[in-house]
Amino acid sequence: MVYVRGTTEDYERCSARARGLGLRALPALLPQGAGARAGRRQVPRRRRAPARVPGQERPPLHRAFRRRAAGRLPLTEDMNGFQQEGFGWMDMTIYEGKRWSTACAYLHPALSRPNLTAEAQTFVRRVLFEGTRAVGVEYVKNGQSQRAYASKEVILSGGAINSPQLLMLSGVGNADDLKKLGISVVCHLPGVGQNLQDHLEVYIQQACTRPITLHSAQKPLRKVRIGLEWLWKFTGGCARDGATAHLETGGFIRSQAGVPHPDIQFHFLPSQVIDHGRVPAQQEAYQVHVGTMRGTSVGWLKLRSANPHDHPVIQPNYLSTEADIDDFRRCVRLTREIFAQKALAPFRGQELQPGSHIQSDKEIDAFVRAKADSAYHPACTCKMGQPSDPTAVVDPQTRVLGVENLRVVDASIMPSVVSGNLNAPTIMIAEKAADIIRGRPALWDENVPVYKPRTLATQR
DSSP, X not given: OBOOOOOHHHHHHHHHHHSSOOGGGSOOOEEETOGGGGGGOOOSOOOEEEEEOXXXXXXXXXXXXXXXXXXXXXXXXXXXXXXXXXXXXXXXXXXXXEEOOHIIIIIHHHTTOTTOOOOSSEEEEEXXXXXXXXXXXXXXXXXXXXXXXXXXXXXXXXXXXXXXXXXXXXXXXXXXXXXXXXXXXXXXXXXXXXXXXXXXXXXXXXXXXXXXXXXXXXXXXXXXXXXXXXXXXXXXXXXXXXXXXXXXXXXXXXXXTTOOSOOEEEEEESSOOBGGGTXXXXXXXXXXXXXXXXOOOOBEEEOSSSOTTSXXXXXXXXXXXXXXXXXXXXXXXXXXXXXXXXXXXXXXXXXXXXXXXXXXXXXXXXXXXXXXXXXXXXXXXXXXXXXXXXXXXXXXXXXXXXXXXXXXXXXXXXXXXXXXXXXXXXHHHHHHHHHHHHTOOOOOXXXXXXXXXXXXXXXX
């Protein structure tokens, strides 16, 4: 639900590789509800998006983290504006106490259109080809195999896992791998499923000496009260605990001197999360989710079998480079520095994770390897690039290389993962693709200033 655009440098890096994803050529969408700060935003010309963001809540722990805990690290008024670097309030796609997904923002208002048919509970098995021309899809609904044919194009938006899987099931991928599984090859495209990138993070947890975290909200009677109040008025009071992602504050900073734009992201949460919430927290605590935004470890995915219902084999190769391991040491130490700031002194208890006994590089490395987890931002498995790039899957117009009438439009087409949550960038990519398909002119503004740190000689 976090709505973070990413930095200009991210998109210029992508554009240098693909000539289609430069930020100045992407619709820099302003979600509804963000207008209060729009006057401070110096970003490329934008259109109003159906996405919505609420006004930020101001719980005391969030205020302490945002206003003073950063210490000598910068603050930012708007992570989606001129300066991403710093600590500040997060935009989130929430409306009237509910998650405002792209289905709510885009699909539901369009369902009544006579030229749109949406099928739920439907499983697509493969793209249908006549030669190298995509003509439709084969799918299963209510146990029955059916086919839908395209009058113009087939567009895949399955995400960074399902889109490459569907391409390979349809005969588009590495020819040697497909032949081993008995899949007829339509197009040898070895980049399909390669270049898998993700954001990895660890949780740094601190006990809280005051009863102001979400620990009490997890008690059965409290849950009932929160639910009833949410049903009554959606936001405010107890309902606030059921109407937010609880990630109101966060930050982006540079890990060390010489890094030109932020490469570490923080999410602050006024609660302790154990095993993705599967295990209830046992005490008042707060935590930071921290991780590197541009890791150098790159993975892949391949088909397990020719059965569409079999999950693919996924190898993310997390922490496979020394640079990533080194960056995570900095993540842990920078978070400890933040938690040690004076503003958090009234709330600060003992360090719960990794624990104050974890100090050396070797100990921190072992903690990171044991506890690091995906932030659920997989991307780049159908990377955009030029036809001359042997690892590219789609061209800058989102068309799959080597075949006709087939596009991919989702996070999988990013050449490299951007610095932040992928919600907003994926919406921007979809808006850009819609402009391309409809023949609309690109939004473009050459004169927007790009934020630069005051100095690269130091980390802050």
